[in-house]
Amino acid sequence: MADGDHYGFTHLRTELRGRILTVTLDRPARRNAISPEMHAEFTPLFRRIATDDHVDVVLLTGAGGKAFCVGADFAGMDAKLATGYPDGNPELLEGSAALVRAQLAIPQPVIAAINGDALGLGATLALFCDVTFLADTARIGDPHVNAGLVAGDGGAILWPLLLGLNRGKEYLMTGDMMTADEALRFGLVNHVCPAEDVLAQATALAERLARGPQIALRFNKRLANAELDDRVGRLLDTSLALEALTFTTADHREAVTAFLERRTPRFGSTAATAPATPGETA
Helix, strand or coil: CCCCECCCCCCEEEEEECCEEEEEECCHHHCCCECHHHHHHHHHHHHHHHCCCCCCEEEEEECCCCEEECCECCCCHHHHHHHCCHHHCHHHHHHHHHHHHHHHCCCCCEEEEECCEEECHHHHHHHCCCEEEEECCCEEECHHHHHCCCCCCCHHHHHHHHHCHHHHHHHHHHCCCEEHHHHHHCCCCCEEECHHHHHHHHHHHHHHHHCCCHHHHHHHHHHHCHHHHHHHHHHHHHHHHHHHHHCCCHHHHHHHHHHHCCECCCCHHHCCCCCCCECCCC
16 A cells, blocks of 8 residues: 555544554644544544554554653633533543543554653553553653543553552652653553654564564454453543543642643642742643
């Protein structure tokens, strides 16, 4: 099949070379932050990959050199504070749940080439891949809590599973970013390599897998993912429902306001009395 854009999405570039499909998150000016329009493209993309007989291996990466994906785009979130989320925010439970399930339903091996920082949903998309290559200059974390939100779109499922219960809870409760060295040492990612080599090393593994026995590869993935599939089935809807609740809290309102005012948020009972501290939220 000819090189070039394979599916024709707007914010997700797709290029097929041989039997390897490279998917690139393509909003580099916003550090590949996920807008509602980009979010809406993921589920149909994953479903098309799953049924594409021309694709044996998938590479997922980000455009530009600054970030893989910094999570949801905060632009416009302040408007939601005024209008609210009608009817309990069903799109979060429907669209986000469909995205996670569609990614897990991809039978082909999916390799993440994490070329820069991966935050929130960006980290979740990377960690739901089968093998992860992380640039040595990149950081990875799930800072939902810093926005007063539950990590409902997969983070609360993945981090305790990959890091162990207590370490996973610590990172979910603090929202701290993990360096590449820490991510490798704690077993969060498979490989760390120089930033300029991350895509090449991920591609080398993709080429090796593309030469392998495809039925056996896919069935090994299915078996290995059985526990993850079960965990998603038990927890995803609840975690998204709890995230939807936190979008209505005073803490989330304070986090968005603080982000717009470029200061540190003052959560809970300290919000009315604590002095403002310059800074940013994650």
